[in-house]
Amino acid sequence: xxxxxxxxxxxxxxxxxxxxxxxxxxxxxxxxxxxxxxxxxxxxxxxxxxxxxxxxxxxxxxxxxxxxxxxxxxxxxxxxxxxxxxxxxxxxxxxxxxxxxxxxxxxxxxxxxxxxxxxxxxxxxxxxxxxxxxxxxxxxxxxxxxxxxxxxxxxxxxxxxxxxxxxxxxxxxxxxxxxxxxxx
Amino acid sequence: xxxxxxxxxxxxxxxxxxxxxxxxxxxxxxxxxxxxxxxxxxxxxxxxxxxxxxxxxxxxxxxxxxxxxxxxxxxxxxxxxxxxxxxxxxxxxxxxxxxxxxxxxxxxxxxxxxxxxxxxxxxxxxxxxxxxxxxxxxxxxxxxxxxxxxxxxxxxxxxxxxxxxxxxxxxxxxxxxxxxxxxxxxxxxxxxxxxxxxxxxxxxxxxxxxxxxxxxxxxxxxxxxxxxxxxxxxxxxxxxxxxxxxxxxxxxxxxxxxxxxxxxxxxxxxxxxxxxxxxxxxxxxxxxxxxxxxxxxxxxxxxx
Numbered sequence: 001x002x003x004x005x006x007x008x009x010x011x012x013x014x015x016x017x018x019x020x021x022x023x024x025x026x027x028x029x030x031x032x033x034x035x036x037x038x039x040x041x042x043x044x045x046x047x048x049x050x051x052x053x054x055x056x057x058x059x060x061x062x063x064x065x066x067x068x069x070x071x072x073x074x075x076x077x078x079x080x081x082x083x084x085x086x087x088x089x090x091x092x093x094x095x096x097x098x099x100x101x102x103x104x105x106x107x108x109x110x111x112x113x114x115x116x117x118x119x120x121x122x123x124x125x126x127x128x129x130x131x132x133x134x135x136x137x138x139x140x141x142x143x144x145x146x147x148x149x150x151x152x153x154x155x156x157x158x159x160x161x162x163x164x165x166x167x168x169x170x171x172x173x174x175x176x177x178x179x180x181x182x183x184x
Numbered sequence: 185x186x187x188x189x190x191x192x193x194x195x196x197x198x199x200x201x202x203x204x205x206x207x208x209x210x211x212x213x214x215x216x217x218x219x220x221x222x223x224x225x226x227x228x229x230x231x232x233x234x235x236x237x238x239x240x241x242x243x244x245x246x247x248x249x250x251x252x253x254x255x256x257x258x259x260x261x262x263x264x265x266x267x268x269x270x271x272x273x274x275x276x277x278x279x280x281x282x283x284x285x286x287x288x289x290x291x292x293x294x295x296x297x298x299x300x301x302x303x304x305x306x307x308x309x310x311x312x313x314x315x316x317x318x319x320x321x322x323x324x325x326x327x328x329x330x331x332x333x334x335x336x337x338x339x340x341x342x343x344x345x346x347x348x349x350x351x352x353x354x355x356x357x358x359x360x361x362x363x364x365x366x367x368x369x370x371x372x373x374x375x376x377x378x379x380x381x382x383x384x385x386x387x388x389x390x391x392x393x394x395x396x397x398x399x400x401x402x403x404x405x406x407x408x409x410x411x412x413x414x415x416x417x418x419x420x421x422x423x424x425x426x427x428x429x430x431x432x433x434x435x436x437x438x439x440x441x442x443x444x445x446x447x448x449x450x451x452x453x454x455x456x457x458x459x460x461x462x463x464x465x466x467x468x469x470x471x472x473x474x475x476x477x478x479x480x481x482x483x484x485x486x487x488x
Contacts (some may be wrong), residue, residue: 017189022229023290025192029199031283036203038275044208044253048215051246052199058238062231065298068188072230073318074394079306084317086301089322092400093334095237095339096473100245100341103480106253107348110488139275150407
């Protein structure tokens, strides 16, 4: 490094990321993809989340049998020194298959969007079942089911006036259902 | 803190940015960059074949497919993160808890030992028995049936895309013609580069025992040439009929070559012809995957 660029004052020893190895990163990435799949309503974000999960699994397999101290299998001189070629070969096919799946999913999504003009999972379910989008939200349904299972018997009870989402909290309502065109 | 920790940290950051993006354009580009960081991570872990496949096929072709999906529509924005987390407060805590549990289990798991197959493959390669890259020997000898089934799966995916699209992969759209008129330098540059990239792709398909290479990687590079030419509006194939027929013929030839290889037991019976036969199988596989990816892309591009 050049003499004028003296970074000796920069002490990064507190930043110990040695726990972040390949398998840990793969698990974290997998759950990030899963969170995207579960928490987001847009179909294309679901595709991106699935491809992130695919990459996480590939990273896990590639880093299982290797480390930065190994050598590439084609260039290694001993068996112990070589990164494991078996998962590498299988993961190459996995990458190509992931892209093929992505292409087919995108074609399906494109066709669906052209027909129904929405990319929203909740609106798709509401179109399919004929209910309002707020009622088609699976989390709301799960909460209602849990509430029916464990809650008190239904009856008239005083409380704040529930908004469209039924929770009584205006922040929880989301965009009004009349804006389907701008919020696919 | 080594370089790989930095790359992993960036991977996590870009994955979060892609999944929780506030607009689709941002999500798509971020996921493309995430793929490139993943390719760099594979390279750091000495998996150059996987790195090439990831960079050329998943990051480039996959991102282009995503971009083509939304190019004709206004920027489709998605609900922002604040609203989303508020609505699904139970689910995201559950996912974080599950992630913590799996991380804890992973930390307690014993280290992966050297497997017998790794020893066998590397020992055969080091003894000079292959004439090929160990990764290619796994793909075309030890797990050759997996490779045949993967080629079949790609063929089925291509058929799926062909069946689900309305058009038949015809010529570039009007927007691309405008681009080729306005930027002749780009078109000419790509025209000059095309034979260079074709030669590079062919070299990558054939490979040699001590460098990375193989059918999938070279095919990805050749398909990227088709994608690049389409994106700048350089004249491409008028229709995909020839590619479709070629793909089916090459697939049948590839399966026949694998069948001959397995029935004869070529590597044990005639070891001196094994490298040449592997080059033939690799070439057929590469050509088939190139045709498949190109057809899939061209159909998709004319549909989107």
